[in-house]
Amino acid sequence: MKIPHLAPLAGVDQLVFRPGDARAREVDAVLGWGFKPSSRAAEAYARRHDKPLWRAEDGFLRSVGLGVSGAPPLSIVLDDRGIYYDAREPSKLERILAEDDDLEDPELLARARRAIDRIVAEGLSKYNDAPVGPVTLGEPEADAKGRVLVVDQTAGDLSVARGLADATSFRRMLEAALDENPGAEVVVKTHPDVLAGKKRGYLERAAGDRVRLFARPGSPMPLMREVDRVYVVTSQVGFEALMAGTEVTCFGAPWYSGWGATDDRVAVGRRGRARSVEALFAAAYLRYARYLHPTRRTAGELEDVIEHLALQRRVFALNQGRLFCLGFHFWKNSYMRHYLRCPGNEVLFPWNARDAERRGLDRDSRILVWGQRESAAVRSLAARHDIAITRVEDGFLRSVGLGSDLAVPASLVFDSRGIYYDPTGPSDLEHLLEQGRFDDEELARAKALRERIVAAGLSKYNVGRGEVFEVPAGRRVALVPGQVEGDASVRLGCRDVRTNLALIEAARAARPDAFLVYKPHPDVLAGNRPGKVEPADTARLCDHVETRASLADCLDRADEVHTMTSLVGFEALLRQKQVFAYGQPFYAGWGLTEDRHPPARRTRRLTLDELVAGAMIRYPRYLDRESGAFTTPEAVIDQLVAERAEATDRDVQIPWARRQLRKLERAVRGLLPS
Structure with a gap:
């Protein structure tokens, strides 16, 4: 039987497949699949060695896909008397129904x-x-x-x-x-x-x-x-x-x-x-x-499977139709197919707008682009067919490893109004935070989620070592996270402070006596993106430049964070640090940050847990990269913690040549059919 994780499903410590007679002493019970022909060998072995026979079958909430198509089960039944569908003889289920008060x-x-x-x-x-x-069923006959x-x-x-x-x-x-x-x-x-x-x-x-x-x-x-x-x-x-x-x-x-x-x-x-x-x-x-349990791959409960299957169906509902992905780097194609999975839909990756029309794009189709990288031809195509463009970006819990190193993201956001980092127009996230209502259960979940992130020391990329810098006694620590200067969030979300050097200067002006720590962006540090600050400038303005410690460790040491539009500001809020926003990131303007340029459309005052519920529970889509199923932020946290513990490479510290080889492997994987 080729069933993944059968041992925890069956509730046994060890499974021995096709044991010979010589190993009979090691066997406590014999497992066969229902009354299929393949179970006859199990029946004979059990009789021969006087062992109890358990018959297994699919459970009643089995899976997303069909068993005949190879979908693994999330539920089975085990019966030591018969099997539930055999009314000719008693079964364990029949005994439960007849006898259990x-x-x-x-x-x-x-x-x-x-x-x-x-x-x-x-x-x-x-x-x-x-x-x-x-x-x-449609309308009945008249x-x-x-x-x-x-x-x-x-x-x-x-x-x-x-x-x-x-x-x-x-x-x-x-x-x-x-x-x-x-x-x-x-x-x-x-x-x-x-x-x-x-x-x-x-x-x-x-x-x-x-x-x-x-x-x-x-x-x-x-x-x-x-x-x-x-x-x-x-x-x-x-x-x-x-x-x-x-x-x-x-x-x-x-x-x-x-x-x-x-x-x-x-x-x-x-x-x-x-x-x-x-x-x-x-x-x-x-x-x-x-x-x-769908994500832990351990014994679970009915409710775990119900919520998992319901989540798959909810995301399927968002992925219906013919989806045209335009302007995506080819290495993203493979994982985009997983994020856009839905029974009966069609995901296409045309070369350009003309190719999309040749392949049958019409007003019932959907157009997806990465961020704001669409061409004028794509915008014209969407306008002609009256299609709202859906913009895709990395979520806020991403990976162990850098996006520029082509690490597969654990979450993405899909925005039909704009995109979260562009304050020049509305976005689904801004609309959700301005108009959405969150019940007590969701807010409790948000609180537990942020506490788990902080306790686990997670951030967006989860790179760096567990090292910390020394701080002189009595000095207040101001952390200044660098950004990629060509990043769209800087270009669209900043006014007067638009470079890493300008940010450091503004932070020093605001906090002349603070112990100012500059942490370069990991993509800049890795040599993948622009934004380097000259050593002479950091020596003049900063007390320390941190290139090795993890972001989480830096945030633990910081009293406050000064940022243009970096996600680090949001991660600082999760840790209940004071945040100064010099641009207009998605988390600014809600009463939780000190804002240099408050966004005019954002009038609602949010609690931290309301912000977390909107930004981390409702807005992103999470993917279990092992099974390909949609999952929860809680499950992604567990997986990122496990991946970080198992990682042998230290991402930005590994040699340039090895990093390029790894990027090539991931790029080739994007070309292969999923």
Whole structure:
């Protein structure tokens, strides 16, 4: 079984694949996959060595993609009695439902209800890779008296035969749906594996005056609002219908039938205890299934998987359509495909505006550019088709390593109004901070997030060593972070102070008695960008020039920060330091900084946690660079801390030639298909 992280999913310390008879003493139990042919070897081994046999299967909230397409599961079930879909014999799940009085615990049922509500609200299902957007059956026929849904399954599905059903069950189900709902429209829903061309269904050719095939991908959950009843044989969609409050009729014996929640046409004598939908859910999703934490790759909880799948769907919704990425450096193409991932969309990288039109750009397309680097031809193209340009930039938690060294970013921002570093016009971030409302839960999350960043000593690039400079006793430390002088944030966000030398001079004028520490920008220090200050000038104006210590260590020593538009000012605010802004960075103008030129559009007074919630939780998009999934800022913090601990190179200190080789490797990777 090629399942990543199977050991934590199964809750075992060690997995031994295909152990020989000589290793039987090392084995506590034997694991086989359901009743598939591959499980026969496991059954024989367990019998031969008198070991317990565990049968594994996919869980009920499995993954984003389809199992038949190779998507790894985030949930499995393990059963030491049988397996949940085999109604011919008892299973662990059946025993839980029949015998466990704990299923009526009010706290457990309340947890189940909260999870059900989240699953229904987010439209989650076993698989979650269907195109996003409104899923609807459409308007019923004018003379239709209601509508019912009939759920098809894949031919040969083990849950059919082992659910006391066969091919005739599907025919009888369709006939009953027609007979029992006179005048109603009967919609037959095709299975996702059939839509993907991987398998065949039982009702692919269903036809009749009132019968309509629904062969579109999409979560079944929204469909439940449009039907009066759902008919299934053994499909899990039946239980999803129960969660949505829709009546269900079963023509086989799925795990959730026989407990009083469904209309059953096949009886299972062992079942009879009445269970609510919440109790059924608690048994199957909370007691029976096991989960993998999506980012830590350790044993997790149902809620971890719900939030992860919901996050994927929310970002998918932002990535719909045909997306034309214009003017991107080619090495960014590979990771941009990950950030723009969405089932059913198309991401294109045309050479120029003319190539974009040749490839079918129209007013329903979207145009993305990096920062403000689009050509006049691209602006004209967007205007002709009435398309708002979306601008992309690095997020505020980026990488271990420099952007100019082509390190893949852990976060990006996508802005449809402008871009956060350009105060000459509005941006999505400015709009969010001026108009957005943050509840107590989000503010508590923001507080915990900034405290975690500070405790971990993180910054945007996370380069430099853990060394600190000495400060004479009694001197107030003013940190002056250098910037890349050609940077757009300096060009657009500064007026009178526009160079690193001018910034140092302004800081010295403002704080003549301070211990002034100048820290050059790491890209400038690495020789990748302009902005060098001559040693004679730093010797005249500064008490110390710091080139080795990490930014986080410098901020810990500083009492205040003087900056043009650097993100260091924001990182200083996270550490509750005093910040003097000589330009108009995104964090200025909200009452948290001393501003030389307050931005006129920013009238709201924010708390630090409101600023963090907007800038670090809502505005950026975060990527798990190991799995390619969208993730949270909290997960990125954990990953950056781990990467920094494992890093062998010291970024700006490594030899120039080796750094160029690493950049070449990353550039070539951008040319390869992802």
